[in-house]
Amino acid sequence: MRQIIHEMWNMRNMIFNFAISDIKIRYKSSVLGIIWSLLEPLLLLGVLFFVFSTLFKFEIPNFPIYLLLGLITWNFFKNSTNFALSSLVNRKSLLTQIYFPKSIPAISACLSASIMLIIELGILGVFMIILGYTPPITILLLPLVFLMMLAMIIGISLPLSVLNVKYRDVEFIWGVVIQAGFFVTPIFYRFDMLPEYIQNIFQFLPTVQLLTMAHHLTLYGTFPSDNTIIYSIFMTLIILGVGYSIFRKLQARIVEEL
Amino acid sequence: MSEISISVHNVSKNFKLFHEKHNTIYESFSGFFNRAKNYETLKALDDVSFDVKRGEMFGIIGKNGGGKTTLLRLLSRIMKPDKGHIHTNGKVIPLLALGLGFHPELTATTNIIQSSVLFGIGKKEITPKIDKIIQFAGLKKFADTKIKNFSAGMQMRLAFATAMQVKPDILVLDEVFAVGDLDFQEKCYDAIMSFKKQGKSIIYVSHNMDAIRTHCDRVLFLNKGKVESIGEANKVTKLYEDFSKSHSGEQVNI
Numbered sequence: 001m002r003q004i005i006h007e008m009w010n011m012r013n014m015i016f017n018f019a020i021s022d023i024k025i026r027y028k029s030s031v032l033g034i035i036w037s038l039l040e041p042l043l044l045l046g047v048l049f050f051v052f053s054t055l056f057k058f059e060i061p062n063f064p065i066y067l068l069l070g071l072i073t074w075n076f077f078k079n080s081t082n083f084a085l086s087s088l089v090n091r092k093s094l095l096t097q098i099y100f101p102k103s104i105p106a107i108s109a110c111l112s113a114s115i116m117l118i119i120e121l122g123i124l125g126v127f128m129i130i131l132g133y134t135p136p137i138t139i140l141l142l143p144l145v146f147l148m149m150l151a152m153i154i155g156i157s158l159p160l161s162v163l164n165v166k167y168r169d170v171e172f173i174w175g176v177v178i179q180a181g182f183f184v185t186p187i188f189y190r191f192d193m194l195p196e197y198i199q200n201i202f203q204f205l206p207t208v209q210l211l212t213m214a215h216h217l218t219l220y221g222t223f224p225s226d227n228t229i230i231y232s233i234f235m236t237l238i239i240l241g242v243g244y245s246i247f248r249k250l251q252a253r254i255v256e257e258l
Numbered sequence: 259m260s261e262i263s264i265s266v267h268n269v270s271k272n273f274k275l276f277h278e279k280h281n282t283i284y285e286s287f288s289g290f291f292n293r294a295k296n297y298e299t300l301k302a303l304d305d306v307s308f309d310v311k312r313g314e315m316f317g318i319i320g321k322n323g324g325g326k327t328t329l330l331r332l333l334s335r336i337m338k339p340d341k342g343h344i345h346t347n348g349k350v351i352p353l354l355a356l357g358l359g360f361h362p363e364l365t366a367t368t369n370i371i372q373s374s375v376l377f378g379i380g381k382k383e384i385t386p387k388i389d390k391i392i393q394f395a396g397l398k399k400f401a402d403t404k405i406k407n408f409s410a411g412m413q414m415r416l417a418f419a420t421a422m423q424v425k426p427d428i429l430v431l432d433e434v435f436a437v438g439d440l441d442f443q444e445k446c447y448d449a450i451m452s453f454k455k456q457g458k459s460i461i462y463v464s465h466n467m468d469a470i471r472t473h474c475d476r477v478l479f480l481n482k483g484k485v486e487s488i489g490e491a492n493k494v495t496k497l498y499e500d501f502s503k504s505h506s507g508e509q510v511n512i
Contacts, residue, residue, distance in 0.1 A: 013380055014375050017371065021361065024364065024368070025361070025364065091359075093359055093360075094361070094376075097336070097354050097355055098359045098376055167281065167283045170283070252338065256337060
C-alpha cells in the first residue's frame with residue numbers, strides 16, 4: 001500500500017498528463033463530446049425512472065435521487081475499469097519505444113474516470129436543487145466512500161490492464177461482468193426487496209456495500225453499520241493487495257507479449 | 259566521473275516463437291491439457307558484452323534478425339535481459355521508430371509535452387523550449403496539427419528535435435535518418451557532433467555503411483545474436499561487407 005502511494009507520487013506528472021490526454025482523445029477535444037458522455041447516464045436515468053416508478057410502482061422515497069446516485073456510482077466503476085482495460089493495449093507503440101512504469105496507464109484511466117465522477121456528482125447536485133431535496137449533513141462524508149472505491153478500482157484496474165494484453169478475451173469477459181454487476185448492485189431497487197437467501201450471497205459483493213454506504217450518507221442521514229464499514233475497508237485492502245501482486249507478476253514480460 | 263557510459267556484461271535474451279500463440283484464456287486452458295511443446299526458442303542475443311565510452315559514437319551493424327533492435331530495447335530498459343546485466347550512466351533516450359511513441363490523435367505540441375514528461379522533464383521545464391523544438395524540426399506551420407497527418411519524415415524530425423531538448427546522456431538511434439531529407443540529415447549529424455563534444459554517447463544502428471564509417475568511432479557487428487566482431491569502424495564494416503558477400507549465396511534469387 002505504502003509502496004503504491006509512493007510510486008504514484010513519484011509519477012504524478014505522467015499520471016496527470018496521461019489522464020488529460022486520455023480525456024482529450026476520447027472526447028476529441030470538444031465540449032460537446034463530454035456532454036454526450038453525460039447524456040448517456042441521464043437517458044438511462046429517464047428510462048429506468050419510467051419503468052420502475054410507473055410500471056412496477058417501486059416505493060422508494062426520493063427515487064430520482066436514489067436512482068441517479070446509484071447510476072453515478074456504478075458508472076464510476078464501469079468507466080474506470082473499462083478505460084483501464086484498453087489503456088495498455090492502446091499504447092502499444094509507446095510501450096515498445098519508451099520505458100515507463102506499466103502501472104501509469106491504468107492509474108491514469110482511474111483518474112480520468114474520477115474527473116467524470118466529479119462532473120456527474122455536480123449534475124446530482126443540480127438535480128437535488130431542482131427537486132428541492134435537502135441532503136442530510138452526513139453527505140459530507142460521501143467523498144470518503146468514493147476514495148475507498150477509487151482504491152478498490154485501482155486494485156481491479158491494474159491486473160485488468162495487463163491481463164488484457166496477455167489474453168484478448170478478458171475484454172469480453174469483463175463486459176459480461178459489468179452487465180451482471182449492474183443488476184446485482186442495488187441501483188434501481190432497494191437491497192431489502194431481494195429474497196433473503198439472495199441478500200445473504202450478494203451482500204459480500206464490495207460494490208453492494210459501497211453503494212449501501214452512499215445511500216446511507218446521502219439519503220437516510222444515518223451512518224452505515226460498523227459491519228459494512230469494516231467489511232468494505234477489509235475488501236478494499238484485499239483487492240488492492242491481490243490486484244497489485246497479480247499486476248507485478250505479469251507486467252515484467254508484457255512488452256514481449258505485445 | 260567514470261569514462262564508461264554503457265557497460266554490457268554477458269547479456270542474453272531469448273524469445274519464444276510460438277507455432278500457434280495462445281491469445282485467449284480459453285486457448286490457454288486447452289493448451290494446459292495438451293502439453294505438446296508448441297514453441298521454439300530463439301536466441302535473439304547470446305552472451306553479448308561490450309563497453310561504450312563517454313563522447314563516443316558507437317555503431318551497431320548486422321543483418322535483419324541479427325538482434326540489433328533487441329539490443330537497443332534492452333539498453334533503453336524497454337525489455338529486461340534474461341541473463342547478464344547492463345549498466346548505463348545517465349539518461350538514455352531511445353529513438354527506435356518514427357516518433358517517440360507519439361500518439362496519432364494528439365497535436366505536435368501535446369506530443370512534445372507527453373514525451374518529455376515520460377522522460378522525466380516537467381511540463382514547466384519543456385514549455386519554453388517548444389518553439390525551439392518546432393523550429394529545429396522545421397514544422398512551424400504544423401505545431402497544432404495532429405501527428406496522424408504527419409509524414410514519416412516530419413515525425414522523425416519532430417522526434418529528433420524533441421529528443422535533443424530532453425538533454426539525454428546517451429542517445430540511441432535505430433536507423434532513423436533513412437526517412438529524413440539530406441538537409442535535415444546534415445543538421446542532425448551537426449547536432450550529434452556537438453553532443454559528442456559534451457562527452458555524451460550515441461548508439462547508432464544503420465545499414466548505411468558509408469554513414470557508419472564517417473560518423474562512428476567504433477562498431478559492433480552482430481550476427482545471429484552473437485558478437486561477430488567489435489572494433490575500429492573501417493575494419494568492422496569491411497568485415498561485414500565481406501561477410502554479406504560470402505553469404506549472399508544462401509539467399510534465394512527472385
